[in-house]
Amino acid sequence: MFVLGLTGSMGMGKSTTATFFAEEGVPVHDADAAVHRLYEAAAVAPIEAAFPGVTGGGKVDRTKLSERIAGNPAALKQLEAIVHPLVRAAERDFLAAAEKSGAPIAVLDIPLLYETGGESRCDAVVVVSAPADVQRARVFERPGMTDEKYxxxxxxxxxxxxxxRRADFVVDSSRGLDAARAQVRDILKAVATMPKRRD
Known part of the structure; x- marks a missing residue:
């Protein structure tokens, strides 16, 4: 099975592009969604132990957690040390299930793919991109966004x-949904004949 990494900075249209892969019948693992699920399951106890008072009702209170780690690189590293192994385990389960189902291609949708060295677990990487002004406009549509936060x-x-520069494929999401969908189909055709290169 060919593993395709999907990434892109905030506001670039990565989530929309992920849905286009899913529409083509490709299994997609959403790392952010996996974190959300873990914040209501396996991650709750270790996070509460590390950051007392940030959970309630059997789940992590994301606002309290964000406040606790804001501007504290050591706390962020501590959180990542708890969450990343759990997310990786969920990813391995997803890939095993996709392979078992006979899927020729699976997509790993990981926002910080390059930042966390995740490209080594992929056979090729798709980066979703758009001009900086488009990115900024999209991000500022989010509630509570400020220049500082951005x-x-x-x-x-x-x-x-x-x-x-590092990507095998780039999807330009600024040209509209139909154009992005067409780019996804072209990528799927291309990877069908590409060699695997995972570590």
Whole structure:
């Protein structure tokens, strides 16, 4: 089975692109959704142990957790040390199930793919991109977005130009949904004949 990594900075249209892969019948693993599920299951106890008071009603209170780790790199690293192994386990389960089902291609939708070295677990990588002004306009549609928040989020992500440079495929999401859908179909045709290269 060919494993395709899907990534892109905030506001680039990655989630929409992931749905286009799913529409083509490709199994898609959404790392963010996996984290949401873990915040109501396996991650609750270890996170409460590390950051007392950030859970309630059997789940992690994301707002309290964000406040606790804001501006504290050591706390963020501590959180990642808890969550990342759980997300990786969920990813392995997903890939095993996709392979068992006979899927020729599976997509790993991982926002911080390059930042966390996730490309080594993929046979090829798709980066979703758009011009900076389009990205900014999309992100500022989110409630509560400020210049400070935007700058802080951008600082945590590898620059878009560097992601595009490393990518095997780039989906330009600024040309409309039909164009992006067509690009996804072209990528699926291309990877059908590509060699696997996972570590």
């Amino acid at each position: 700058a802080a989020l951008l600082a945590r992500q590898m620059p878009d130009a560097e992601k595009r």
